[in-house]
Amino acid sequence: MKARIHVSLKPGVLDPQGKAILGALESMGFDGVQDARQGKLIELDLDDDTDADTARARVDDMCRRLLANTVIEKYTIDLEG
Amino acid sequence: MKARIHVSLKPGVLDPQGKAILGALESMGFDGVQDARQGKLIELDLDDDTDADTARARVDDMCRRLLANTVIEKYTIDLEG
Amino acid sequence: MSDAKITPEIVAEHGLNAEEYARVLEIMGREPNITELGIFSVMWSEHCSYKSSKKWLKTLPTTAPWVIHGPGENAGVVDIGDGLTAVFKMESHNHPSFIEPYQGAATGVGGILRDVFTMGARPVANLNALRFGAPDHPKTRHLISGVVSGIGGYGNCVGVPTVGGEVNFHPGYNGNILVNAMTVGIAPADRIFTSQARGVGNPVVYVGSKTGRDGIHGATMASAEFSADSEEKRPTVQVGDPFTEKLLIEACLELMDTDAIVAIQDMGAAGLTSSSFEMASKGGLGVDLALDTVPMREAGMTPYELMLSESQERMLMVLQPGKEHVARAIFEKWHLDFAVIGRLTDTGRMVLTWHGETVADLPIDPLAEAAPEYDRPWEPTPAPAPLDPATVPVVPWTEALTRLMGSPDLASRRWIWEQYDHMVMGDTVQRPGGDAAVVRIHGTDRGLAATTDCTPRYVGADPVMGGRQAVAEAWRNLTATGARPLAVTDNLNFGNPEKPRIMGQVVGACQGIAEACRALDFPVVSGNVSLYNETEGQAIPPTPTIGGVGVIDDLDRMATVAVPAEGEAILVIGGGPADGWLGQSLYLREIAGREEGAPPPVDLAVERRTGDLVRGLIQAGRVTACHDVSDGGLLVAVAEMALAGSIGATLSVDTTPAALFGEDQGRYVVTLPEAEAASLLADLGGTARRIGVTGGDALVIGADSVALATVRTAHDGWLPGIMSSTPGRS
Amino acid sequence: MKAAVIVFPGSNCDRDVAVTLRDVTGQDPRMHWHADPDLPEDLDLIVLPGGFSHGDYLRCGAMAAQAPVIAAVRRQAQRGVAMLGICNGFQVLCETGLLPGALMRNRDLTYICKDVHLKVVTTDTIFTSRYDPARVVRIPIAHHDGNYVADLPTQCMLEDEDRVAVRYCDAAGRVVDEANPNGSTANIAGVLSENHRILGLMPHPERLADPRLGGTDGRALFTSLLEALS
Numbered sequence A, B: 001m002k003a004r005i006h007v008s009l010k011p012g013v014l015d016p017q018g019k020a021i022l023g024a025l026e027s028m029g030f031d032g033v034q035d036a037r038q039g040k041l042i043e044l045d046l047d048d049d050t051d052a053d054t055a056r057a058r059v060d061d062m063c064r065r066l067l068a069n070t071v072i073e074k075y076t077i078d079l080e081g
Numbered sequence C: 001m002s003d004a005k006i007t008p009e010i011v012a013e014h015g016l017n018a019e020e021y022a023r024v025l026e027i028m029g030r031e032p033n034i035t036e037l038g039i040f041s042v043m044w045s046e047h048c049s050y051k052s053s054k055k056w057l058k059t060l061p062t063t064a065p066w067v068i069h070g071p072g073e074n075a076g077v078v079d080i081g082d083g084l085t086a087v088f089k090m091e092s093h094n095h096p097s098f099i100e101p102y103q104g105a106a107t108g109v110g111g112i113l114r115d116v117f118t119m120g121a122r123p124v125a126n127l128n129a130l131r132f133g134a135p136d137h138p139k140t141r142h143l144i145s146g147v148v149s150g151i152g153g154y155g156n157c158v159g160v161p162t163v164g165g166e167v168n169f170h171p172g173y174n175g176n177i178l179v180n181a182m183t184v185g186i187a188p189a190d191r192i193f194t195s196q197a198r199g200v201g202n203p204v205v206y207v208g209s210k211t212g213r214d215g216i217h218g219a220t221m222a223s224a225e226f227s228a229d230s231e232e233k234r235p236t237v238q239v240g241d242p243f244t245e246k247l248l249i250e251a252c253l254e255l256m257d258t259d260a261i262v263a264i265q266d267m268g269a270a271g272l273t274s275s276s277f278e279m280a281s282k283g284g285l286g287v288d289l290a291l292d293t294v295p296m297r298e299a300g301m302t303p304y305e306l307m308l309s310e311s312q313e314r315m316l317m318v319l320q321p322g323k324e325h326v327a328r329a330i331f332e333k334w335h336l337d338f339a340v341i342g343r344l345t346d347t348g349r350m351v352l353t354w355h356g357e358t359v360a361d362l363p364i365d366p367l368a369e370a371a372p373e374y375d376r377p378w379e380p381t382p383a384p385a386p387l388d389p390a391t392v393p394v395v396p397w398t399e400a401l402t403r404l405m406g407s408p409d410l411a412s413r414r415w416i417w418e419q420y421d422h423m424v425m426g427d428t429v430q431r432p433g434g435d436a437a438v439v440r441i442h443g444t445d446r447g448l449a450a451t452t453d454c455t456p457r458y459v460g461a462d463p464v465m466g467g468r469q470a471v472a473e474a475w476r477n478l479t480a481t482g483a484r485p486l487a488v489t490d491n492l493n494f495g496n497p498e499k500p501r502i503m504g505q506v507v508g509a510c511q512g513i514a515e516a517c518r519a520l521d522f523p524v525v526s527g528n529v530s531l532y533n534e535t536e537g538q539a540i541p542p543t544p545t546i547g548g549v550g551v552i553d554d555l556d557r558m559a560t561v562a563v564p565a566e567g568e569a570i571l572v573i574g575g576g577p578a579d580g581w582l583g584q585s586l587y588l589r590e591i592a593g594r595e596e597g598a599p600p601p602v603d604l605a606v607e608r609r610t611g612d613l614v615r616g617l618i619q620a621g622r623v624t625a626c627h628d629v630s631d632g633g634l635l636v637a638v639a640e641m642a643l644a645g646s647i648g649a650t651l652s653v654d655t656t657p658a659a660l661f662g663e664d665q666g667r668y669v670v671t672l673p674e675a676e677a678a679s680l681l682a683d684l685g686g687t688a689r690r691i692g693v694t695g696g697d698a699l700v701i702g703a704d705s706v707a708l709a710t711v712r713t714a715h716d717g718w719l720p721g722i723m724s725s726t727p728g729r730s
Numbered sequence D: 001m002k003a004a005v006i007v008f009p010g011s012n013c014d015r016d017v018a019v020t021l022r023d024v025t026g027q028d029p030r031m032h033w034h035a036d037p038d039l040p041e042d043l044d045l046i047v048l049p050g051g052f053s054h055g056d057y058l059r060c061g062a063m064a065a066q067a068p069v070i071a072a073v074r075r076q077a078q079r080g081v082a083m084l085g086i087c088n089g090f091q092v093l094c095e096t097g098l099l100p101g102a103l104m105r106n107r108d109l110t111y112i113c114k115d116v117h118l119k120v121v122t123t124d125t126i127f128t129s130r131y132d133p134a135r136v137v138r139i140p141i142a143h144h145d146g147n148y149v150a151d152l153p154t155q156c157m158l159e160d161e162d163r164v165a166v167r168y169c170d171a172a173g174r175v176v177d178e179a180n181p182n183g184s185t186a187n188i189a190g191v192l193s194e195n196h197r198i199l200g201l202m203p204h205p206e207r208l209a210d211p212r213l214g215g216t217d218g219r220a221l222f223t224s225l226l227e228a229l230s
Ligand SMILES: Nc1ncnc2c1ncn2[C@@H]1O[C@H](COP(=O)(O)OP(=O)(O)O)[C@@H](O)[C@H]1O
Pocket: C127, C128, C129, C130, C162, C163, C164, C165, C166, C167, C410, C413, C416, C417, C431, C432, C433, C434, C435, C436, C437, C452, C453, C477, C630, C631
């Protein structure tokens, strides 16, 4: 089973990387981009024998304890396969 | 329209971050994780009036020129809305 | 895979010519399999075999009473007193950095660090000599930003300060930048490690990161001329993991404190192949390796891939029998892979097995001895037409100075070195920005000074003189801090040596380097050669970079470039009233847009006399600041001292371009209290002349002046200015 | 004064701070490996040093905050043992929650190593008592992720409880945006815990505590600690 975890900054937290991307795109002549944000995508390969609910609970635990800093970040979890 | 771009290392390219995440999860007692990889997720807000094909072509251009380092990274583009 | 038929195409792809392949067949007595062919190919590549340069490298002086290990080891080792040694080397990562600037530069730093700590030294300083194309070339800014963040990204993380280097810009590097990285380490004199394998039956141990498919054929790539289709070779880029390197440094140094290690060798270019070959060959032994026991990152790897992979952060060691557990415990503590992958044998052969089956069997000595060595045809570089002084335009000195100080080759590099942690380890006594960086020898009041230097425009015009000048400037930069220059490492960057004109540059530069090293007692103890630096037939300017290291016995007697106080006398030591060499000067290039003439001559006897004199003055505490005169000439040197100290100067000198901006060699500017100037001048006789006095916030000559603030804006503003425009990846 | 320096894999200013501690206190600190959960109970000071623990991968300090020793660090924090987190150590303290807020990528996205000017906001702490509040101090920074962020309530709390220890300022002591090297909220360079016994700061006081290195403005932090803790 695969878990895809998307970690991104909470709304309201200034995103220097996103801002730099936006600025760079503009100066490269790409107009029509209104906003850019950069987050992380962490992919985990999990043992296949875990059921989806247990897996989700464990990945959620991983996120809270390590993968995301909930002071500034939020996360979503997708399970596949 | 929103574009979600997932930039990740090409297969076979060393992913030190993924490796470190795997090690950290293990030492925290999370077993059953076989592999971990870290990539970027870039979200762009595009002007609404562009059609999907044009938007995809432009985002693809942005990826090749700025958002991904195609020497070692690959990317996928999802358009929404 | 080992059954693949060896076709002429496959041989050619491995970079071996027909003659070389015939020698392979002779040595093997049969057709090699693909793994064996791969091994020959990397061992005989230019990068590993130095086949074009060996003949000339042998002409460099490599000994002195203080040299403990000269070229031939992973790094040079010189005695610095108190039972300690300085261990250092420079290495290029040019091609990888052009393809992927961040990772190319980062792994370049990683590689040179390993060369140094392999010998038992703790790395204490990193330097980097960089050459980029024209500032306005579409790729340049992307390359600068990638290379600088790559060097910082790696060096900062491993916690070794990056304290110095140099940067030049020239359109000749548009398609082929140079990234030369240097590391200086300190090791106890009685505990130097080498790669010479000893002891039949001793275990061969692999430590560090796992092996992946990184950079397979990297070594061959570094030896092949670039072409537009090099994009194809992109997957050969390796990714560095500085965190693992940091752990590897600590683990290796910890193990080195025990008596477990017999020999150790980092896996650099050509990875497992060259490391195991070199160790066995130096010990006159054979080696059996069970390749299936190598820690692997990916499934399905073949013996060929394992032998050719250039995965980073790996080391090979021979251990004392029975010490495996000691080593294993240390590497496991540091979370590094550890595996016994083979044994030393007395067969003189390298035998590789894969799950018990032999997949390669080659003789070691014949392969090493038969490595091709070429006496490539060469043509001396024709002497350039002398510059006609009457054709040199004269612009007001105030304008010329401001333009020069803000020109690509003279502008401040602060934007670069502020991205490097240049203070970690708590011993950086002279930060970047001076003549040489100085790091304190930990726990003492002594210091090591280090610098890198080369003036490619001089080498291009006259390789012999340019080679001399590069060594002389490194020696001068060390001297200007008060250091006693000890030895150099060199990084010879040139185009395609199969062209007699290019080979002539190699030969000429080696001759000049050898002359200068001999005259200055400044031997070459390590180095690296990077050839085939060409794009579409266009060679880079010849760039034999010299890295110099010296020792300061008392840090209280050290000089810096900053003007320390108002009202001090300013003296020039060396040179004379007839100074004014404008051939190949930056004045000519930046103001007149011309690169012409012969470079300034370097008189090595005078160089040595002047330098020894200046060093004596610094050590005697008779001068308060010192800076050598190099690019840009006398007024630029004074301006640099003024900016560093934020104190201006009033000079009484000729204001001709020749007098102010001539690049005559062997000169130093010093300051000292006014009251002591007369007696010093009397002592020095004709070798010194007084040119002015410090003070104020401008540079003044006669009725004209330019505010320091104006000079500073030009000097500090240029690099951030170009880098703040579009960061595109292009 | 009994001090321990916690060494994480990838710490690289552990030796630097140990040298300064020895120099100022005359005593060698204990170098404590992160994997050892048993921290001595009689410590006066715990230092989390600078560097790149775990390579700064994922997030700076995130993995170190999960180290076996951290449980003991938390217990001692509760008992009021003094703690100093420098640079990466500050990041670790934020990741453990022992200090509020978080440290993000610098505003300009580049690593910065240079001397900065600082205003010591409160001298009423064990870390800063020896500083003259009227004097601007010069101390180096060296980081990629020193951009301090905290939400508004946290900011207000920090101000109300006098928990901002140092701010970036210009040479004249003005706390202005041009003097903010990394985009930190309100130019915050260092913050204190609620009981004022834990300090995390991005600048490296141990790097300018020896005249040979070009300045000694960092030294007073260690002499303050020595005075308060011995
Ligand atoms: N790439 C670099 N990395 C670090 N420091 C650098 C780099 N390039 C230049 N510097 C520093 O900038 C200063 C000026 O360099 P340079 O003009 O080459 O000096 P010099 O003319 O004395 O050889 C030196 O202190 C040098 O170490």
